[in-house]
Amino acid sequence: RLFSIARHSTEANIMVQFLISKNLQDVLLLCKLVGILVILSSSIMHYIEGEHNQKFSSILESCWWGVISITGIGYGDAVPFTSLGKIMAALTVLSGFFFISMPISIILYEFTDFLRKMGYVAPKNKPKNRTL
Numbered sequence: 001r002l003f004s005i006a007r008h009s010t011e012a013n014i015m016v017q018f019l020i021s022k023n024l025q026d027v028l029l030l031c032k033l034v035g036i037l038v039i040l041s042s043s044i045m046h047y048i049e050g051e052h053n054q055k056f057s058s059i060l061e062s063c064w065w066g067v068i069s070i071t072g073i074g075y076g077d078a079v080p081f082t083s084l085g086k087i088m089a090a091l092t093v094l095s096g097f098f099f100i101s102m103p104i105s106i107i108l109y110e111f112t113d114f115l116r117k118m119g120y121v122a123p124k125n126k127p128k129n130r131t132l
Helices: 002-006 010-049 059-070 083-118
Strands: none
Touching: 010 059, 010 083, 059 083
16 A cells, blocks of 8 residues: 555655665564563563553553653653652663664655756765865
8 A cells, every 4th residue: 555655755755765765674664672671661661650650550561651752752641650660761762862862863864865866966076175
């Protein structure tokens, strides 16, 4: 379905070409890393907060908190009560920023380079060599 949409939209077609060309593995690796981080942090948070907080009563319910915290959305509907839970929450948010922002910046750089090679973006202007 996604590929059939790309036929009707130039922007979607560019994204599909970019993903197919070389970055599909990078995006899948990013998704795997985030998935592992969600499961790991949610399991730990369930172990820490499960007895004290109804929002963390199961690992599956804790996964909701993990996804929201790691992606930086932070609805605030599930918050830890204990000090150890708050420390774990801070570590989860920081690790989410690290695991998402670093690969995303690399993928966006490669996407810009892809757009330049395809002719959709003007090439970089090289700075002139100036001597004093």
